[in-house]
Amino acid sequence: MREFAIQKEPSDACVVSDALVGIISWFAPTSLRISFETEGKGSFSAEDIEKLVVRNEAGDVISLNLPTKFVLISNHQIYADWWYAWCLIYFVGVQGVHRYVYITLKKSLQWIPIVGWGMQLYGFIFLARSWASDRSQLASHLSALGKRAEEEDKPFCFLLYPEGTLVSPNTRPISKKFAEKEGIADLNHLLLPRSTGLYYSLRSLAARIPELKLIDLTVVYPGIPPMKYGQDYYTLRSIFMDGVPPPVIHIHLKMFNVATHLPIGDLTSDTRIPYELSRQDENVLEEKKAFDVWLRELWQEKDILITRFLETRSFREIGMCPIEIPVKLRRKREVLDAFCFFLPAGVGYLWGMIRQ
Numbered sequence: 001m002r003e004f005a006i007q008k009e010p011s012d013a014c015v016v017s018d019a020l021v022g023i024i025s026w027f028a029p030t031s032l033r034i035s036f037e038t039e040g041k042g043s044f045s046a047e048d049i050e051k052l053v054v055r056n057e058a059g060d061v062i063s064l065n066l067p068t069k070f071v072l073i074s075n076h077q078i079y080a081d082w083w084y085a086w087c088l089i090y091f092v093g094v095q096g097v098h099r100y101v102y103i104t105l106k107k108s109l110q111w112i113p114i115v116g117w118g119m120q121l122y123g124f125i126f127l128a129r130s131w132a133s134d135r136s137q138l139a140s141h142l143s144a145l146g147k148r149a150e151e152e153d154k155p156f157c158f159l160l161y162p163e164g165t166l167v168s169p170n171t172r173p174i175s176k177k178f179a180e181k182e183g184i185a186d187l188n189h190l191l192l193p194r195s196t197g198l199y200y201s202l203r204s205l206a207a208r209i210p211e212l213k214l215i216d217l218t219v220v221y222p223g224i225p226p227m228k229y230g231q232d233y234y235t236l237r238s239i240f241m242d243g244v245p246p247p248v249i250h251i252h253l254k255m256f257n258v259a260t261h262l263p264i265g266d267l268t269s270d271t272r273i274p275y276e277l278s279r280q281d282e283n284v285l286e287e288k289k290a291f292d293v294w295l296r297e298l299w300q301e302k303d304i305l306i307t308r309f310l311e312t313r314s315f316r317e318i319g320m321c322p323i324e325i326p327v328k329l330r331r332k333r334e335v336l337d338a339f340c341f342f343l344p345a346g347v348g349y350l351w352g353m354i355r356q
Contacts, residue, residue, distance in 0.1 A: 042254030
């Protein structure tokens with residue numbers, strides 16, 4: 001299971017989100033080029049896309065009118081993936097979904113200079129990389145958050161990466177070996193996804209948020225040759241210190257209704273939190289197996305989409321032209337919020353220097 005950092009207070013989340021978007025805008029400018037699935041599973045109709053793309057009087061895209069209660073998953077290539085995903089969430093809806101993001105992170109990211117210290121001071125909770133030790137705390141926390149979001153009709157976004165780690169020269173052979181052991185097809189550009197954390201998280205949340213959606217992103221960064229690794233081209237240092245950010249981020253979006261489109265079992269009478277479900281329960285094991293297959297097929301489709309994009313510069317042969325959203329803050333007040341973020345982060349930095 002991926003390490004987790006879960007944010008406690010929405011007001012702090014707003015400041016953190018504004019800071020993350022502001023840092024990209026000021027120090028590593030880029031744009032999000034977004035396309036929508038129109039053919040296969042998780043697809044949007046032309047009418048759906050027309051309704052969810054919000055433009056200003058000049059015709060520029062300013063937000064996406066997507067549902068405001070969702071789990072967001074994506075392929076994982078570079079350490080800044082979560083940062084760019086948060087930037088996308090910033091542009092979702094008018095209710096401020098970015099104030100209610102609960103995000104999966106590597107535990108080591110809490111020590112990123114300035115940003116990591118700010119995250120600690122703003123109440124992020126970092127968990128270890130062990131599903132066995134973290135599942136009870138994560139499940140109970142998600143259950144409470146989902147219940148509160150539904151009762152108070154507030155937005156909710158839970159972000160995680162099912163691959164569990166970056167695709168790299170070290171992790172690709174491990175994924176390939178597992179595929180051979182299990183007798184399943186390996187992938188070319190991705191790691192085989194881990195389904196356990198996502199499965200139990202979805203069960204925990206969907207039982208409390210009936211209209212919960214799963215949004216799946218396929219992300220491609222320009223300038224990375226086929227069969228190469230993103231982290232060799234876009235590191236946190238190269239993006240923010242050397243001034244070499246990806247000029248544009250290509251994102252292909254699918255969306256599913258969790259309760260009706262995903263094989264996670266019957267939720268109508270399930271009020272238990274995931275860690276209370278017996279690992280020996282045959283029904284649970286069968287449901288989990290079905291979800292394993294579903295997620296693996298989704299990742300196989302994602303692998304094909306990436307291959308097609310690298311060959312044709314498009315995720316789909318036929319479809320609507322992608323929309324583009326420059327990553328920048330939309331309101332003057334948010335600029336102030338972004339600057340406020342750096343005050344405690346700076347104090348954390350100075351305190352760390354003094355303690356040394």
